[in-house]
Amino acid sequence: MAPALCAICKTERANIKRPKNHARVCKGCFLTLFEEEVHHTIVSSNLFYPGERVAIGASGGKDSTVLASVLKTLNERYNYGLELVLLSIDEGIKGYRDDSLETVKRNAVQYDMPLKIVGYDELYGWTMDQVVETIGKKGNCTYCGVFRRQALDRGAKMLDIKHVVTGHNADDVAETILMNLLRGDMGRLARSTNIVTGDDSSDVKRSKPLKYAYEKEIVMYAYHKKLDYFSTECIYSPEAFRGTARALIKQLERIRPSAILDILRSGEDMARLVPGESASSCGCKGKSKPPAATAAEDDGGIGGCGSNGAASGNEMAAMEKQLRENEAAEELEVDVSKLSLAGRAAESETDGAVPLKTNKNSKPVTRQTLGNCKRCGYMSSQEVCQACMLLEGLNKNRAQIQI
Incomplete structure (x- = not known):
């Protein structure tokens, strides 16, 4: 049997199966698609402006290393005009962070970027090793998360930079959405879906250029680009609640590859229902696609930002037709054609600004x-x-x- 050809270029052998949509592509097309999707997210969401100084939150892990590599590539390819700086936080975890910082130092040389390292001991008078020794492993990730977010902002202010980009990927955002949904915290759920937090009036704003990139594809990109990154997990993280959400999402992904982006899009939709909160997402809203994706659409390639790989928009119609043809499922069908046209028009006019329904005992969502x-x-x-x-x-x- 002849080897399958790449769905994009039709000439090279397809040696990569994309996790997000199972499209079979060659190495070169995969790398190009990945970069073009990140570029699409950046441009459609207006993340940067020419001449902006941007700090990359660099941990030495796969996400931040890929982010630094892709931003350097796109900055040169599309002339963003950005001044990129690596900003690392030393939590003070021996056997983990000290080793990963050595990777960051190598990245700074490889990408020709300045590096600033800020430590917990310098800012707070505590290291995470000392925190865990004092409180134990239960709840330690809460301390680290709070300290780290503030340390990134403080480090950026030391550099006189007002924009920090982080390597949060689609899996990370989906996990956060699920965690806040399980907690019933709609306010945080709304904020966690934003691709940008803060604005030009804030001391420091943050953005997530990899928001729609699958973690598995980030690993594949790092592998095929032969990037230098640190792969050991934090020695304190197994106790975190996030680990439970991550395990559940991985199980869903095995059943339905698009589950991660489905959760992400659902979170964005729910965020629009929260009074006083305005969810931000990819600016294209599914209307535009990366150039490489448009060319590949008919061959099982990618759609626009956050696409689950089927950009035709006919998935639900096909599913409803299949249900109608299945006599066994007849009683389970819902005839959406009988919905009130007036109700649809009213929903369209409000542009999703539907008040959040809550029960009598629920707490109001405050801005x-x-x-x-x-x-x-x-x-x-x-x-x-x-x-x-x-x-x-x-x-x-x-x-x-x-x-």
Whole structure:
């Protein structure tokens, strides 16, 4: 049997099966498609402006390493005019972060980018090893997450940079959506779907250029580009609640490859229902596609940002037809054609601004208003930011131990 040819170029042997849509492509087309999809996300969402200084949150892992590599490539290919800087956070985890920082230092040389390293001990007077020694492994990821987010912003301010990009991928966003859905926290769910958090008036804004990129495809891109990255997981992460959400999503992905992007899109739709919150996503809203994707659409290639690989838009119609033809499923069918046209028109006019239905015992979703922490000056929706509250508890524990 002759080897299958790439669905894109039709000439090279297809040696890669894309996890997001199972399209069979060659190595060269895969790398180009991946880069073009990230470019599409950047351009359609207006993430950057010419001459902007941008800090890349670099951990040495696959996501941030691929992000740095792709941004360097696209910056040169499309003349974004960006000044890119690597910003790393040293949490103080021996045997993990100290090794990964060596990878970041090599990346700084390989990509010819300046590197700034900011440590927890420098900012907070604590390392994560000391935090875990004090509180144990349960809940330690909460401390690290809060400290890390603030450390990235503080590091950016040290560099006089107002825009930080992070390597959060589609799997990460889907996990966060699922976690907040399980917690019933619609406010955070709405904010977690945003591709950009903050704006030009904020001290530091953040964006996620890899928001629609599958984790498996990021690994494949790093492998085929022969990138230098650190692959060891954090020694404290197995205790995190996120691990449970990740395991569930991986099970769903095995059954339905598009499940990750389906969850992501569902999260964006739910975010639009939250009063006072405005969800941001890919600016194309499914109307446009990367050039390489358009050429490949008929051959099982990719659609636009967040596409699950079937860009025709006829999936639901085909599914309904199949159900109607299946006599055994007749009782389960819903005739959507009988829905009120007036109701549809009203829904269209409100543009998704439907009030969120809640039960009598549910808490109202309040809009987050940012100010500044009265202790450290960091932006916060409370008088005292969460990092300062956590530090207060840690310092009390330290004082009691010393006594």
